[in-house]
Amino acid sequence: MPFQRPARRHYLKDLFVDTNTVGLKSTGRNVLYIRGSRGDSNLKSIPVSELVLDELDEMDTHAVWLALERLSGQIEKHILAISTPTVPKWGIHKLYLTSTQEHFCFQCPHCSRWTELTWPDCVEIIGESVNDPRCHESYLKCKECKHRLEQEAKPEFLAGGQWQVTEPNVSVEEARGFYINQLYSSTVTPGELVIAYHRGLGDEAANTEFHNSKLGSPFIGEGAQVTDEMLDNCVRGHTTNDPRPQIGGDRLITMGADQGKTGYISVVDWTFDQHPGSDINAAAIGKLLWFGKFLEDGWDYVGDLMRELQVLACVVDADPNINDARRFAKRFHGYVWLTRYRRGQSAKEIAIQEEEKAITFGATTVGPAVKASTREVLILAVRPSREPKAIDNQRLEA
Numbered sequence: 001m002p003f004q005r006p007a008r009r010h011y012l013k014d015l016f017v018d019t020n021t022v023g024l025k026s027t028g029r030n031v032l033y034i035r036g037s038r039g040d041s042n043l044k045s046i047p048v049s050e051l052v053l054d055e056l057d058e059m060d061t062h063a064v065w066l067a068l069e070r071l072s073g074q075i076e077k078h079i080l081a082i083s084t085p086t087v088p089k090w091g092i093h094k095l096y097l098t099s100t101q102e103h104f105c106f107q108c109p110h111c112s113r114w115t116e117l118t119w120p121d122c123v124e125i126i127g128e129s130v131n132d133p134r135c136h137e138s139y140l141k142c143k144e145c146k147h148r149l150e151q152e153a154k155p156e157f158l159a160g161g162q163w164q165v166t167e168p169n170v171s172v173e174e175a176r177g178f179y180i181n182q183l184y185s186s187t188v189t190p191g192e193l194v195i196a197y198h199r200g201l202g203d204e205a206a207n208t209e210f211h212n213s214k215l216g217s218p219f220i221g222e223g224a225q226v227t228d229e230m231l232d233n234c235v236r237g238h239t240t241n242d243p244r245p246q247i248g249g250d251r252l253i254t255m256g257a258d259q260g261k262t263g264y265i266s267v268v269d270w271t272f273d274q275h276p277g278s279d280i281n282a283a284a285i286g287k288l289l290w291f292g293k294f295l296e297d298g299w300d301y302v303g304d305l306m307r308e309l310q311v312l313a314c315v316v317d318a319d320p321n322i323n324d325a326r327r328f329a330k331r332f333h334g335y336v337w338l339t340r341y342r343r344g345q346s347a348k349e350i351a352i353q354e355e356e357k358a359i360t361f362g363a364t365t366v367g368p369a370v371k372a373s374t375r376e377v378l379i380l381a382v383r384p385s386r387e388p389k390a391i392d393n394q395r396l397e398a
């Protein structure tokens, strides 16, 4: 997975000496196109039979598909993807899992057994912390016989090495995949690896970097990982198909709607785990009652949901179709607020203009559909000035 980039660069540079223009190199017989992955037109226009995707995990997924599309129509096609891995089962690691998964093995100069360099079995860790000068005394060893392997002797004992398949169910004609880590590097010393390892203890970003770049392994730190337990804890005993709220009931229900070509809606039902007192924010618990999409001309559908779900406060985007939004607000007068997002207000602040039933949230990137699940919108639902509290079908249709 992680190849030595500078080495590869030099290899390509030496191979393609005849430079015509930037992004087009030629050896005379062959042509090499070099394209960035941002900007579709670059990737659409050239039919190719060989495709190299460099640093795959840093590429836009859409760009990868466009690049792969360039190969359709070619009888012989060949794709080479190279990357430092990042997230497990994603990007280069996902491809690797469908391949022969080859590891570079060599014969130990001491015990003659075939082996490979792995962390931590092949590193004698010396030094206790990043700043401990003894880290540089760390050395590589054979994990079979524990004999020391000299950094300087790598070119010799690795020279007779070979790639060995670890996934025999995939044929080498189908997809070959190669894994290598920096224990094999002739420029990275065991001491540097040990320092990077110490740096990763207690520092999640550094630990991720150590696993990805030094060990060539996909990795998600414990703090960043979504566990099955976390998912289970989020699943509650209700669904979006539960019986609808009673008309005129006293449930506090809010809705948010993002308008656009496709609009998004979320509806939240609020309860309090203690007496709300003067601060409803602290005591409120939101339960997602319903979520979904609506089309540009689907405001009637949103109206139906207002009634069906007995929404007490709804916030909708004022833009891009301000007229639609205004019409909708008029129909549900007293229950709908139009929102605009303005710069210059602190992130949590909402400004409410009572006459127009418009609210302005502080600069933020989330739309009303997400806002409906925030306590800021709940405040609108419990405003004491507004009566009656429930939406009555007949009254609304009048």
Ligand SMILES: [Zn+2]
Binding pocket: 108, 109, 110, 111, 112, 113, 142, 143, 144, 145, 146, 147
């Ligand atoms: Zn050995």
